[in-house]
Amino acid sequence: DAKTTQPPSMDCAEGRAANLPCNHSTISGNEYVYWYRQIHSQGPQYIIHGLKNNETNEMASLIITEDRKSSTLILPHATLRDTAVYYCIVRVHGSSNTGKLIFGQGTTLQVKP
Amino acid sequence: DTAVSQTPKYLVTQMGNDKSIKCEQNLGHDTMYWYKQDSKKFLKIMFSYNNKELIINETVPNRFSPKSPDKAHLNLHINSLELGDSAVYFCASSSLQGRPAFGPGTRLTVT
Numbered sequence: 001d002a003k004t005t006q007p008p009s010m011d012c013a014e015g016r017a018a019n020l021p022c023n024h025s026t027i028s029g030n031e032y033v034y035w036y037r038q039i040h041s042q043g044p045q046y047i048i049h050g051l052k053n054n055e056t057n058e059m060a061s062l063i064i065t066e067d068r069k070s071s072t073l074i075l076p077h078a079t080l081r082d083t084a085v086y087y088c089i090v091r092v093h094g095s096s097n098t099g100k101l102i103f104g105q106g107t108t109l110q111v112k113p
Numbered sequence: 114d115t116a117v118s119q120t121p122k123y124l125v126t127q128m129g130n131d132k133s134i135k136c137e138q139n140l141g142h143d144t145m146y147w148y149k150q151d152s153k154k155f156l157k158i159m160f161s162y163n164n165k166e167l168i169i170n171e172t173v174p175n176r177f178s179p180k181s182p183d184k185a186h187l188n189l190h191i192n193s194l195e196l197g198d199s200a201v202y203f204c205a206s207s208s209l210q211g212r213p214a215f216g217p218g219t220r221l222t223v224t
Contacts, residue, residue, distance in 0.1 A: 034212065043117070043203055043215035044156070085154070100146070100169060101205075101213055103156040 003027065004088045006107045012082075014113050018075040022088030025069040033064060034091050034101065035073045037084040044087065044103075047073065078111045085109075116140050117216035119204050125222045126194060133190045134219045136204030144168075145187035146213065147179060148203040156203070162187050191221075199223045 005023040012018040024033065034049040048055055048062045050071075055062045061074040075082055085106040117138045126132050138145065146169075147159040161169035165181040176192045187206075191198060201220050207213040 038156075041150075041201060041218065041220075043205075043217050046212045046214065049212060087156075100158055100161060102158070103148075105155070 003031075003090050003102065004104050006086070006088055006104060008105060009108045009110070011110050011112055012075075012078045014080060014111055015077055018073075018078040018082065018109055018111070020073040020075075020086050020088075020107050020109065021070065022072070023070045024088070024090050027068050027090050028092070031090040031092050033062065033068075033071050034089045035060070035062065036087045036089065036101075036103075037082075038087070038106070039081075039084040047086075049091075078109075080111050080113065083109060083111045116214050117204055117206055119202075119216040119219050121219060122217065123220050123222075125224065127224055128194055128196060130194050131190070131192045132194060132221070133188055134202055134204075134221070135186070135188045136216060137186050138204075138206040138214070138216075139185065140206055140208075140214060142206035142208050142211070142214075143184055144207050144209070145181065145184075146205040146207075147187065147189050148205060148215075150201045150203065150218075152200070160187075160189075194221075194223045196223050 035047040036044040038044045050062045064071045085108050087106040120135045144163045146161045150156045159173045160179045162181045178190045181187045201218045203218045204216040205213045
């Protein structure tokens, strides 16, 4: 079962920041927080991941709370092409279940003009 | 260059037939996966192979038989196809510490 909880849907105005929350209250010390997105039945696309520090790349920023029980994915300037289902996943690196991603229902982000 | 590729992209077949989906990755990863996404859009892992050995089988019916001839390939053979097998099947690969990369998917329709 997925170990994360996300709102089922969110709207965002084009050009504004999209803030997608995720709860992972049972996260273990060796589990990373990963974010993927899926645009209209394409293959899931990696966005960003982190362990405890905030992370930023060319696509997004990831803010992880100090207790690591929740995180927020930030798309700084959302465009219509960012409309997708966003998945927050916790994952252990290098375990015997090597790299398995367990997807929840995700958040459907609708970016509106 | 495509990192994770799958063939075919679309597959339409009748109940009872046997079909295969092929997956190849050129990322040098040692672990490969098959995921199934049903009509309700839930993505569920089916199998995982590490260095050609099966390490995860998520209680998938034995009509599904993955085969890994080498680290770069993981094919999925399905016997006696049923209506409920209709779904999009995604292949993925990763290294031990790296993030999984997904293929474009194969849409299987069983009529």
